[in-house]
Amino acid sequence: MSGMDTPITLHQPKRLEIGAGAAERLGAWAEGAQRPLIVASGPTAQYVDRLGLSGDIKVLDDIPPEPDLPAFEAALAAARAHKPDLVVGLGGGSVLDVAKLLAALWDAETDLRSVAGPNKVAGRTSRLAQVATTAGTGSEAGIRALITDPETKSKIATESPHLLADIAILDPELTYSVPPAVTAATGIDAMAHCVEAFTNIRAHDLIDGYARMGFNLVGKYLRRAVEDGTDTEARAGMMLASYYGGLCLGPVNTAAGHALSYPLGTRLSLPHGLANAIIFPHVLAYNQSVAPEKTAEIAAALGLADAATEETLLHSAHGFCRDLGVEMRLEKHGADRAALPDWAAEAHAIRRLMDNNPRDMSVEDVARIYDAAY
Template identity: 55%
Template sequence: MTESIHATPPDMFTPIELVRPPRVLFGGGLVASVGAWARENGIARTLVVADAFNAARVGLLDLPGAVTVFDRVRPEPDTANLDDLLAVAEAAEPQFVVGFGGGSAMDLAKLAAVLPGSGQTLADVAGAERVRAKRAALAQVPTTAGTGSEAGTRALVTDPATASKIAVQSLRMLADLAVVDPDLTMTVPRAVTAATGVDALAHCVEAYTNRKAHPAIDLYALAGIRLIGRWLPRAVADGSDREARAGLALASLYGGFCLGPVNTAAGHAVAYPLGTRHHVPHGAANALVFPHVLAFNAPAVPEKTAGVLAALGLKPVREPAAVLQAAHGWCLALGCTMSLSDLGVPEDDLPRMAEEAHAIRRLLDNNPRPVGRDDILAMYRAAY
């Protein structure tokens, strides 16, 4: 393509709204601050939303009063998983909801804080700013370093009937408290560390190269990329490296800061069908897709693409084939699975996946370069 595809992002005069939880605590050993906050605010009934592993360590939160634990959060949660949670929430009538886990737990916790007793269903609130009221206080405590969901106002739930994600965005789902304790991530396995780390990287890169990119967010995006370039290889090599775990937790938080005002783009759109149709974990899907989308966008944002590679400690190339080779090699060195066939995705489903990804306009419209269905299919085939 010609130079006409170059993106023209907003400048510092473009209005932007920066949204953060009113209280963010970051540091090792801070997990019990959740209980302290609950006591300060007179909380007597709490619902903790977690997967089975984190449900077994809810005591670390040091919560007062009656504590109900929903321990059945599944990866890539669907509407049935949400319905199970909402039934528990209706019975518990919590004053306080705590998301304790990865992005799946934190996304479901957002919905559990606003839907029970509201008279609204998931269908009623799907889209932007359709939630009528916040029903319970909300804390988010990430136990992985990837999604940055603790800082955001979006929740994603898969609809099995359509094999697509339902997105809810509302300022009423913003956490009252976010506690980022990197020590909670020390038990994350190597493969999950790598995949979730590249998910955090994708948040930062897709925001930095976005049509809506903004200097107020570029600061966090570039810092996040540099942190991941420095610390992710170390955390993958040695999961007990506390300094590396802290660096990744901070990068993930920065990625979450990027999502609210700017959001992701083609990378996440292309990755979503891997999860909704074939149950590939979100981080693994983003790791596989990342090099292909970065290379595809390189002609539109050559300087920023080179900047991304430099921030990762790689040669700052701009030519798409060289960009693909560099980014693919970096992900492969982390141990990420980099072929769709190895993830069990059937080749004959690639056209359908491309159709579904191409329909995710809320993300594709952010991309610095127009993305057609055939472009997405070509990425899938190159990744197969």
């Protein structure tokens, strides 16, 4: 499930700044920007002053988790009114995704649906800076953006090199305030990006390298970051793991794990990281039989006690997530067991991800996983 001779394209931000205090370097890089637009959320707006920006600054601090189309359109209207020459994403994955799209679309005579899919964005005139405040999605590294369609509860996915940041900043100090449970869930999400790319039918030796570095960093640092939010080394390690996961998404992407997580996000309003954390052990174990060597490598990196069989791997991986403080039962998150078959059909229909999975998964298989997670 890898081939060095398979053609792929890897996009990366033009510049990466990482380390304690890195956010303060943005001002010097952005010198000359006269109308910055900072896209944030309530919790991340507190970091605006650290960026050292000047000029006519507009802050959008009301981007919700898992933004839907009306929320994005409101942000787009505000961006068009401000006419920014620099767009800064300051937040987690949802904020960074919105920032990408605003930078590309604010001065374009088009809407989001018109550019959904691959390579439909015509260009971008504003510079784009991405300042991550969580370690999970790796959105700062990538060329994709996801917005929820309120009618279908599915994701509107846009992919283009024009969504790539000119500079990405990973400052572990900006993640100190992330609560332990959120740190755990987002960290598992970062790991899932690496794992799903690593075991993907489209896996590639180049991306395998990033994936290995990513899930090994998670194994080394996630528990430390959960136990002590001000452990700067652990926080930096997790931000780098998240970044590596973001690089995995472009040429290879995720697979069944993320497909199964999306209905949990849209139907239960679960944060993306939490939804992925709940699903991760089940899909890791499901795929073991067709990717035994890579699965064993993942299990060793995470220190899973017993990964000899699908059943024991599921138990160990589930315990890994649970012991980090993640509530793993869908029942506790308000799921209706009677709705699970419909959610299974919805997940199974996300073929852009399901078709990447190394082991074929039927609707009934998805339903069994949901039921086991209930």
